[in-house]
Amino acid sequence: MPLVRLTNVSRNFDLQWISIILSRMKKTNVQMKEHWNNIYASREVDTLAWYEEKPTPSLSLLAKCNIRKDDSVVDIGACASTFIDFLIEKQLTSIIAVDISEVALSKLQARLGKEKASRVKWIVDDVTDPKHINKLRDIAVWHDRALLHFLLEEDQKLTYFTTLKKIVKKEGYVIIAAFSLRGARRCNGLDVRNYDSQILTEDLGKKIALVEAFDYTYQMPSGDARPYVYTLFHRIGSS
Ligand SMILES: C[S@@+](CC[C@H](N)C(=O)[O-])C[C@H]1O[C@@H](n2cnc3c(N)ncnc32)[C@H](O)[C@@H]1O
Secondary structure (H helix, E strand, C coil): CCCHHHHHHHHHHHHHHHHHHHHCCCCCCCHHHHHHHHHHHCCCHCCEEECCCCCHHHHHHHHCCCCCCCEEEEEEEECCCCCCHHHHCCCCEEEEEEEECCHHHHHHHHHHHHHCCCCEEECCCCCCCCCCHHHHEEEEEEECCHHHCCCCCHHHHHHHHHHHHHHHEEEEEEEEEEEECCCCECCCCCECEECHHHHHHHCCCCCCCEEEEEEEEEECCCCEEEEEEEEEEECCCCC
């Protein structure tokens, strides 16, 4: 009897490890899309760990970009974010929302309603394997809050930055907010990479200069703290 118990314990232990290892294995692009679609299909947006009622730090950086109403602003990994609402409020005429999850974007469209949603260009695309966003040009502001840190593989990061450099215009701006070095190591069942402004400066290269960076601790709907680094870069030359 004790022997049987020991075997069961060890079997349960092995199964636990197998499930941890499987959950940490690299997900394919299709699995990532499913992962995000499942999250948005099963949860109310305002209960998500990254939901912000007002994207204050992003808006403070956007205010420094001196954009005109007809400048193009792209929100990469827009989710159902309220950042888009503020771009509409500012009456910008070229707002682009990109996400791998069509469920996320349709939730955002539904929340905005027909008239406001018609003022946004909607693109379902994977920034690590772009089919559409790489065709955009003359983007005045690239905004990404909380997408980049999910890209774990070097080739995914390379594609992300190559796309950014292809579509952001000379004198354009880049706003990136990611989990900071003292921030979370995992989010929503996925591992993340942590950032500071120096790492991002190296990733963006010499022709995209750091203008400003600050740490910002976001309070999740659960009340827990999530330390981010917010950065603003200015493109001073073409690649
Ligand atoms: C943590 S959420 C952040 C959402 C939003 N930016 C915000 O601040 O509320 C990350 C978003 O990135 C999207 N995403 C993840 N991987 C992506 C990829 N490879 N290409 C495009 N979007 C992606 C997810 O669907 C999700 O909506």
